[in-house]
Amino acid sequence: MFVSLNLLLQNIANGLLIGCVYALVAMGLALQFGVMNVINFAHGEFVMLAMYITFFLSFSLGIPGELTLLFTFPIYFVFGYVVYKLVIDKVIDAPAVSQIGITIGLLILLQNLALAAWKAEPKAVQSTFLTGKINLGSVVVPVSRLVTAVVSVVVLFLLNWVLNKTYFGVSVRATSDDMRAAALMGVNVRRMYAVVFGLGCSIIAIAAAFIMTFQQVNPLAGLTWGLLSWVIVAMGGLGGVTGVLASGLILGVAEGLEITFWDPRASTAIIYLIFILVLWFKPKGLFGRR
Amino acid sequence: MLLEVKNIDVYYGMVQVLWGISFNVEKGELVTIVGSNGAGKTRTLLTIAGMKKPRSGRIIFNGKEINGLQPHQVAKKGISLVPEGRRLFPNLTVKENLLMGAYIKKAREKRDETLKEVFELFPRLEERKNQVARTLSGGEAQMLAIARGLMSRPLLLMLDEPSLGLAPKLVSEVFRSIEKLKKVGTTILLVEQNVAKGLEIADRGYVLENGRIVLQGEGKELLVNEKVRKAYLAI
Numbered sequence: 001m002f003v004s005l006n007l008l009l010q011n012i013a014n015g016l017l018i019g020c021v022y023a024l025v026a027m028g029l030a031l032q033f034g035v036m037n038v039i040n041f042a043h044g045e046f047v048m049l050a051m052y053i054t055f056f057l058s059f060s061l062g063i064p065g066e067l068t069l070l071f072t073f074p075i076y077f078v079f080g081y082v083v084y085k086l087v088i089d090k091v092i093d094a095p096a097v098s099q100i101g102i103t104i105g106l107l108i109l110l111q112n113l114a115l116a117a118w119k120a121e122p123k124a125v126q127s128t129f130l131t132g133k134i135n136l137g138s139v140v141v142p143v144s145r146l147v148t149a150v151v152s153v154v155v156l157f158l159l160n161w162v163l164n165k166t167y168f169g170v171s172v173r174a175t176s177d178d179m180r181a182a183a184l185m186g187v188n189v190r191r192m193y194a195v196v197f198g199l200g201c202s203i204i205a206i207a208a209a210f211i212m213t214f215q216q217v218n219p220l221a222g223l224t225w226g227l228l229s230w231v232i233v234a235m236g237g238l239g240g241v242t243g244v245l246a247s248g249l250i251l252g253v254a255e256g257l258e259i260t261f262w263d264p265r266a267s268t269a270i271i272y273l274i275f276i277l278v279l280w281f282k283p284k285g286l287f288g289r290r
Numbered sequence: 291m292l293l294e295v296k297n298i299d300v301y302y303g304m305v306q307v308l309w310g311i312s313f314n315v316e317k318g319e320l321v322t323i324v325g326s327n328g329a330g331k332t333r334t335l336l337t338i339a340g341m342k343k344p345r346s347g348r349i350i351f352n353g354k355e356i357n358g359l360q361p362h363q364v365a366k367k368g369i370s371l372v373p374e375g376r377r378l379f380p381n382l383t384v385k386e387n388l389l390m391g392a393y394i395k396k397a398r399e400k401r402d403e404t405l406k407e408v409f410e411l412f413p414r415l416e417e418r419k420n421q422v423a424r425t426l427s428g429g430e431a432q433m434l435a436i437a438r439g440l441m442s443r444p445l446l447l448m449l450d451e452p453s454l455g456l457a458p459k460l461v462s463e464v465f466r467s468i469e470k471l472k473k474v475g476t477t478i479l480l481v482e483q484n485v486a487k488g489l490e491i492a493d494r495g496y497v498l499e500n501g502r503i504v505l506q507g508e509g510k511e512l513l514v515n516e517k518v519r520k521a522y523l524a525i
Contacts, residue, residue: 167389170382170386170389170390171390171393173379173381173382173386174379174382174386174387174390177379177380177381177382178377178378178379178380180341180361180373180377181373181377181378181379182379182390183341183360183361183362183365184339184361184365184370184371184373184377185362185365185390185391185393185394185438185442186362186365186366186393186394186442187362187393188360188362189362
């Protein structure tokens with residue numbers, strides 16, 4: 001089989017760019033899972049819903065998709081905080097099976113709400129500042145994807161800085177290490193969990209606002225995002241931001257290679273395959289746990 | 291009276307583990323609760339710290355009833371528990387562990403000052419301040435646990451088995467630092483399996499057996515008590 005070098009380079013570039021967004025979306029989950037050990041199967045649907053809200057606000061306010069972030073960032077913090085209080089908090093000490101059950105319920109609920117509200121046809125934002133393309137030799141990079149990747153990396157490292165250099169970050173990591181000991185220090189653990197859950201959702205909102213500058217959304221879009229995120233969390237372990245970013249890039253490039261050498265329609269299969277291989281050979285993740 | 295525990299009954303599920311426990315701690319005192327493994331010493335401290343709710347009885351701290359409060363609320367009242375097994379934050383540095391000790395608002399304002407004092411008390415911790423806590427030796431880890439407990443500038447410091455799992459030389463070192471803390475005016479409630487050491491340094495002591503207080507008195511007095519000597523000191 002003959003594959004042109006151009007196509008290969010183009011697909012690797014696409015993979016690297018999209019991999020950064022994968023990492024950002026997964027970081028929301030990694031943060032929540034790392035701190036409160038909750039298994040959230042509805043994570044992908046949170047992404048899907050955020051994409052719809054981006055579409056909705058962009059459409060009804062007539063503003064570019066990426067600017068809706070001004071609204072979706074706080075909205076999604078509150079959304080996460082409330083979802084934690086109403087749903088997650090009830091199963092926070094429950095066995096994994098209960099958490100999986102209740103969040104799958106949430107997944108189905110959100111999917112069907114989206115279906116009822118926006119029907120099955122895909123929606124896309126009408127306007128964005130991020131238009132045009134940049135030519136790097138033979139590789140063509142859409143501005144929207146490039147900016148999205150840059151924003152993702154910046155947000156990831158900003159989060160890393162917050163977690164490592166601020167007192168809030170120290171208390172988040174302490175709670176993640178030993179929630180009972182943290183409570184003895186005076187940390188209101190349940191409130192901390194709600195805040196972290198809200199923060200994880202705000203990160204999703206950032207990702208969604210930029211994803212919508214080059215992708216459409218449909219009610220089933222959450223499934224792939226959820227899968228991707230769990231694969232990245234499994235790969236990146238709880239190795240922090242760098243582990244998550246590296247895992248996102250690996251998945252993005254793997255997808256790019258798959259598209260180059262095989263069938264683009266099978267790209268989700270490659271994610272599953274990597275997931276299985278990781279669980280098989282490196283159940284603790286590629287980058288170990290902290 | 292700084293702490294008054296009045297007649298508390300505590301259950302774990304259906305099983306009663308503490309039976310009508312009453313004791314008190316005055317400001318500036320070092321009080322110890324001794325007893326064998328499983329007597330209910332740790333459970334008593336966990337109940338005061340808000341980790342367990344008493345089914346009946348009252349806990350009064352600094353003039354206010356604190357039973358039924360959540361652990362983080364008890365911490366705010368000025369009670370600091372250095373838990374059994376130390377429960378450090380293993381992936382945080384020594385300094386970050388100490389800063390977490392000063393989480394409550396009142397302590398946060400004086401954080402840097404307290405940190406200096408604590409480093410004076412435990413100079414080794416200052417040398418290791420950027421080291422991750424899980425890499426500390428047993429003795430250092432215990433020092434850090436006590437130091438972290440002090441960072442909140444507590445009105446009452448509760449120490450749960452600080453000598454557990456330490457080599458004899460380190461045990462003496464830990465007890466020396468507890469005496470040092472007492473000298474500077476810290477009120478301490480110490481729970482110990484090491485009955486002799488505990489009673490030696492305490493002003494007053496309570497002996498716990500099967501969830502009940504069976505003896506109480508001055509530390510020196512209990513040390514020479516016939517029952518105590520037979521049951522705990524193997525003399």
